Amino acid sequence: MSTRLEHLPLQTAPITTGDAADLRRFLGLVPDPRGLRGRRYPALALLCAAAAAVLTGARSLIAIGEWIADAPQPVLGVLGFPADPLTCIRPAPHAATVRRRLQRLDGDALDAAIGAYPQARTPPPQRPEPPPKPALRAVAVDGKTVRGSRTATTTAIQLLAAMDHHGVVLAQRQIASKSNEIPSFQPLLDSIDLKDTVLTGDALHTQHGHGAYLRKHGAHYLAIVKKNHPGLYAQVRKLPWADIPLDHHTRDRAHHRDEIRRLKVAAFLHLDYPGARQAIQVVRRRRELSTRKLTIERVYLITSLGVFDATPA
Missing domain, CATH: 3.90.350.10 (Transposase Inhibitor Protein From Tn5; Chain A, domain 1)
Known part of the structure; x- marks a missing residue:
């Protein structure tokens, strides 16, 4: 899973805030393998956090889990983690929780989502200019x-x-x-x-x-x-x-x-x-x-x- 996410930093075009938000649309297509019970952390938030960790240099599941656990509260809010209604604190998942969640992902679905993202960001190829008409x-x-x-x-x-x-x-x-x-x-x-x-x-x-x-x-x-x-x-x-x-x-x-x-x-x-x-x-x-x-x-x-x-x- 982390190997596929490593392709994100290889894009040569600069990634703007709009591009980063657009990545959520593709990651949201990856199905959640968990059952209906026990879903404390949103699947999309976990995937966005994993992608952000990879973009900052994480290269393993352990490193991704540690990056998420150490992420500041504003960052967790941007990634989509909900705040506790009483304390207004956004709890970060434990590194082991992140690791188990990522290990159960559908690798083909994630591969398709990450592959579709750079294709969507790539501008359509420009049609070559037609050759000038010969002079009559x-x-x-x-x-x-x-x-x-x-x-x-x-x-x-x-x-x-x-x-x-x-x-x-x-x-x-x-x-x-x-x-x-x-x-x-x-x-x-x-x-x-x-x-x-x-x-x-x-x-x-x-x-x-x-x-x-x-x-x-x-x-x-x-x-x-x-x-x-x-x-x-x-x-x-x-x-x-x-x-x-x-x-x-x-x-x-x-x-x-x-x-x-x-x-x-x-x-x-x-x-x-x-x-x-x-x-x-x-x-x-x-x-x-x-x-x-x-x-x-x-x-x-x-x-x-x-x-x-x-x-x-």
Whole structure:
């Protein structure tokens, strides 16, 4: 029994008054082997006194009994020994009484109680910080016509290229003469690792098949929605943009014009496009610095990025 109690001083964390009081809750789970008659000293008080003796250096049943017998009256009161109603003196049990009481304890029950106490005092393990999300790589897909490739008998050569925002061409594919960019989109991207990328392109590439292909390969998209997809365009345009507050705005001056962009974002899960999570409305106000002509353009976009992955800015 004393061997199990010796594990109490091995706890490295400081024991406060609250911790000591909390130990009583665990020691109270140890059953009392005595009968109903002859219980002069409470079982919990005897166990708390034994634990206190061990914490002060007692290493045997005799030493525990002697420590309890010599304990001052205030200490006996804290440990739970009752006072005599006439004399108000708290009698301490004899060392032999303590020894017999501890020898009859259920060792397994005491072992479980002492073992549960430090586990309860140990703070729950902190979850490791999740690894930071990898930075998303921006890739633009766009078509172009090769200058000087037109001849008297052949049309100009058209290419579809995927390029990152550092100007590096990641892939390039020639478009068939009697076709367009749409069939070349997926074959072009098959040679690129699309995981953790965000693809942008013309409204021509806002195709359900393209969106499903990108999400299947771990890529996100930022797609322009125009009237070439009337159903999707009507769904995005009819969102309650008037009730949505302005989320972000910028003002730039370049290319001989002053441009103000106002952006609103709406998070919706029912957009009719694979993996769409947000719809965006961008209002562009452009003023030509030379002619002072003002043009206002309203553009709608959708993206598979959620509100925590892509802020309005």
